[in-house]
Amino acid sequence: MYPVITISREVGSGGHTIGEKVALSLGIPFLDKGIINEAAKATGFDIEAVEKNDESGSLLAKYRNGRFTQGLYLGDDQDKIFAAQKEIILENAKKGPCVIVGRCADHILKEAGIPSLNVYIHADLEYRLEEYSKRYQGTEAEIKKLVKKIDKGRRFFYHYYTDQELGDSSNYDLCLCSSALGEELCVDLIVRAAIKADR
Amino acid sequence: MYPVITISREVGSGGHTIGEKVALSLGIPFLDKGIINEAAKATGFDIEAVEKNDESGSLLAKYRNGRFTQGLYLGDDQDKIFAAQKEIILENAKKGPCVIVGRCADHILKEAGIPSLNVYIHADLEYRLEEYSKRYQGTEAEIKKLVKKIDKGRRFFYHYYTDQELGDSSNYDLCLCSSALGEELCVDLIVRAAIKADR
Numbered sequence: 592m593y594p595v596i597t598i599s600r601e602v603g604s605g606g607h608t609i610g611e612k613v614a615l616s617l618g619i620p621f622l623d624k625g626i627i628n629e630a631a632k633a634t635g636f637d638i639e640a641v642e643k644n645d646e647s648g649s650l651l652a653k654y655r656n657g658r659f660t661q662g663l664y665l666g667d668d669q670d671k672i673f674a675a676q677k678e679i680i681l682e683n684a685k686k687g688p689c690v691i692v693g694r695c696a697d698h699i700l701k702e703a704g705i706p707s708l709n710v711y712i713h714a715d716l717e718y719r720l721e722e723y724s725k726r727y728q729g730t731e732a733e734i735k736k737l738v739k740k741i742d743k744g745r746r747f748f749y750h751y752y753t754d755q756e757l758g759d760s761s762n763y764d765l766c767l768c769s770s771a772l773g774e775e776l777c778v779d780l781i782v783r784a785a786i787k788a789d790r
Numbered sequence: 791m792y793p794v795i796t797i798s799r800e801v802g803s804g805g806h807t808i809g810e811k812v813a814l815s816l817g818i819p820f821l822d823k824g825i826i827n828e829a830a831k832a833t834g835f836d837i838e839a840v841e842k843n844d845e846s847g848s849l850l851a852k853y854r855n856g857r858f859t860q861g862l863y864l865g866d867d868q869d870k871i872f873a874a875q876k877e878i879i880l881e882n883a884k885k886g887p888c889v890i891v892g893r894c895a896d897h898i899l900k901e902a903g904i905p906s907l908n909v910y911i912h913a914d915l916e917y918r919l920e921e922y923s924k925r926y927q928g929t930e931a932e933i934k935k936l937v938k939k940i941d942k943g944r945r946f947f948y949h950y951y952t953d954q955e956l957g958d959s960s961n962y963d964l965c966l967c968s969s970a971l972g973e974e975l976c977v978d979l980i981v982r983a984a985i986k987a988d989r
Contacts, residue, residue: 708970711959758958759958760965761912764970765964766910766962768963771907772964776982776983776986783979787974787975787978
């Protein structure tokens with residue numbers, strides 16, 4: 592049986608798309624923020640609060656509003672949202688193989704003792720800026736500033752909930768540089784690892 | 791044409807063996823410390839000094855002798871040895887595809903603008919201690935102390951010559967956890983990346 596696959600990623604690295612393609616290739620469910628939040632809604636959890644949560648967005652909003660103080664940037668609501676997402680992640684992972692993007696799923700599963708293939712996708716900044724600018728309008732300088740802020744937000748978010756550094760290779764089974772390897776090869780290597788890994 | 795493949799690794803992760811098998815599988819030359827030092831000898835470089843050099847050993851000796859002061863642990867001789875090894879690495883990489891283990895080859899090739907597939911092999915400490923104890927005699931406590939010292943030595947060595955952190959995923963195209971994936975799959979994934987990577 593394929594393992595549960597978690598994908599952590601840098602913004603603009605294409606990790607979300609790679610995750611979708613891996614799930615499609617293996618024929619297993621795919622979970623991202625949107626799907627996890629929808630599932631949380633179904634449990635009756637305050638939808639509005641859930642939708643406000645975003646590894647990057649909410650932190651960025653706080654940056655912008657000057658309410659971003661290191662160590663104090665995540666309040667009780669964030670913890671509740673994280674707890675709800677965690678529950679959905681654990682519920683799905685217990686059902687069987689799936690691909691989960693983001694949400695510190697690697698750490699959540701490790702803590703729960705559920706075996707998973709943990710993947711990290713990163714890329715050169717230049718590549719990530721180009722990818723990001725395809726999706727969002729803005730000057731080169733604006734895009735660069737935003738990407739760097741999202742990077743910071745994700746790093747803080749990950750560290751806050753895991754006490755580990757995002758991107759430290761020792762936390763993952765497989766780290767791939769999508770700008771060097773290309774999207775297709777990244778998908779191929781993860782699929783191959785999922786098929787062959789003895790779990 | 792296959793790329794030049796560099797393999798950085800944690801002690802006891804099996805990275806050396808994985809590198810040998812990748813080279814064998816692709817039918818390309820394999821270079822490790824011993825081979826690089828032999829090549830340096832042939833250029834007339836002081837063999838005795840070269841043989842004394844070791845990313846881990848010489849630093850460990852300094853630890854043991856109490857001569858290990860952070861920031862001051864590598865003298866002029868080390869720099870000369872590193873320069874000689876660098877020359878051999880560059881010479882071989884320019885000739886064509888090969889696998890180079892250790893010696894900060896990833897950084898040396900990047901600096902020289904020579905494209906390479908940069909791989910980092912790591913593993914859980916438990917796995918590494920078991921691997922290491924197969925090769926060296928000692929109590930469990932001694933082996934653990936030694937492995938941790940070698941880790942420190944390699945980290946210092948790598949940082950001294952590259953200004954980067956050993957094991958930071960952003961420095962590599964591919965990071966693999968050999969204790970999670972197994973040696974065979976690590977070899978397979980690197981070979982696949984070497985064949986498919988568009989370089």
